[in-house]
Amino acid sequence: MMRYSPTHHTGELLGGKYLMKKFTKRSVAAAASFALVTGALVAAAPAQAADITIKVMTPNYTPKMPAFYEDLNKRFMAANPGIKVEHENLEWDAILVKGRTLISTNSYPDILNLNTFSEFAAEGLLYKASDLFTEKALSDFATAFRENSKYNGVEYAVPDLASARMFFINKSLFYGAGNTKIPTTWAEVTAAANRIKAKYGSKVYPLAIPLGREEAQAEFQIWAGGNGGRYFDEKTSKWVINSAANLQTLNQLKAWTKAGLTQPNPASTNRTDAFRLFAQGKVAMINASVFFPSDLKTIYKSKVDYGVAPFPTAKAGTKPITLGVQDYYMAFKKPGNQDAVSKWLNFLYEPKNYAAFLKATGGFIPATKSASTEVDSTLLPFIEQLDNAIFYPGTLGSWGAVVAKITTQIGGGITKDAKKVLDDLQKAAVAAGTK
DSSP states (O other), rough: OOOOOTSSSSSOOOOSSSSSSOOOOHHHHHHHHHHHTTTBOOOOOOOOOOOOOEEEEEEETTTTHHHHHHHHHHHHHHTTEEEEEEEEEEEEHHHHHHHHHHHHHHHSEEEEEEEEOOHHEHHHEEEGGGSSOOOHHTTTOOHHHHHHHHTEEEEEEOEEEEEEEEEEHHHHHHTTTTTOOOOHHHHHHHHHHHHHHHHHHHGEEEEOOOOSSOOOHHHHHHHHHTTTSEEEEEEEEEOOTOOOHHHHHHHHHHOOOTTTTTTGGGOOOOOHHHHHHHHHEEEEEEETTTTHHHHHHHTSOOOOOEEOOOOOSSSOOOOOOEEEEEEEEEEOOOOTOHHHHHHHHHHHHHHHHHHHHHHHSSEESSSSSSSGGGGGGHHHHHHHHHGGGGEOOSSSSSHHHHHHHHHHGGGGTSSSSOOOOOHHHHHHHHOOOOO
C-alpha cells in the first residue's frame, strides 16, 4: 500500500478495514529527515551497551514516518537498555525490490513491515503471531484482518493498517461539463468523459488510469472487480488472470486510452503521478484510496472540491465493489531474537504509540478494534463500502512472485495485445503455484 515518495512527492501502494471478510495498501523536509526517508538508520545506539541488536525495516508511508520511528525507537531503547534497534525506513519502490530478494539473499531483518507476508511464512522463516503476542493482545486486532494474516490457517503476521478504494471526481470539472450524476457503469464513465473532453479539450484529462509499476495491480483489480474479474478463484483454487472478464476489462481500459479520454501513456503513469494531476485540477475522475482526502490537504495543498462514490461497474445492476488492501508486520526467526522482537512489536501497538503511528501514516483505517472507535469523518464512506470489498490472494505463498509480475507487466496491455499479456501472466502464475 504505497504512499509517499520524494521522487513523486506523494502517493498505495496498499494497504484498517473493520468488519471485512478477507484482506489479502506518500518541500522535502530537512536534510536529516531526507536521509532518514531514503534509508539511513533512524535510531541511534543507546548509551548503555546492548545485549542484542534487532534490525527493523519499514516502508515510508508519509514524510512523517522517520520522525515517528526515531522517537519510538529512542523511547523503546530507553525502556529496554539491553536491546539496540537499527531501523531502515525505505521508499516503497525500494522496499518492494528489497523485500522480494530477502529470501534469495538470506538477508532478512528481524522485523519487516510490508504488504505481503505469505511467501516468507511458506519458507518457515516467520514466528507465529502467538509466539509474539498474548491472545488478549491479538484479540484486539479486527477479526477479518487476523484471518487475512494466516498462512495454512496459522497467523504469521499482524496487520498494521488497511486501505479501501472509491471513485473520486473533481466537482468543478465534472459538473461544469454538463454531467449531472457520478457514473455507476462503464457506459456512464464513457459518456461523462466525452462531455469533459468536449468541454475542456486537452487542458483536462477526463479519466486517470495509472498502470505504472507503482501499483498497477490495484488499478486493474478494481476495474476488473466491477466486471466480476479476479486474479485467483478461491472456490476452484486456480489462477484466473486471463479470464474473459479480465480481458474485457483490459480492452475497455485500452479503448478509453485510444479515445483520448485518459492521461497519456497509462502504462508508465504511476499512481502518485495521477494523484498529483488530480490535485492540480487536471483530472476529472480517478480511483483513489482512503488516505487521498488527507493527502490532498496536507501533502498536495490542493483546493480541489472533490466528491466520492462507489466504483462504477461494467454494467447496470451489478453490485459495486471496493478493493481492500492490508499491510503487515512480521518477525523473522533468528537465534536469540524472539524476546526482543516481541517487546518491540508490543511496544508499537501500545495505544499511545499506535495512535501516533496512525497519525504519522496519514488517513488509513486502523487495524485494531480499540483504535477503530474514533475515526475521521472522511473515512466513513470507505467503511460503508467494506461489505463489498474484494481482496488480493495474499494468503498464498506464491502471491509475492505473481504480483511482482502483474505490477510490472499488466500495463503493457494498453499498447500491446491484451490477450497475450494476460496469457503470459497466467502462465507465470500457474508456474508459481498455489501453495
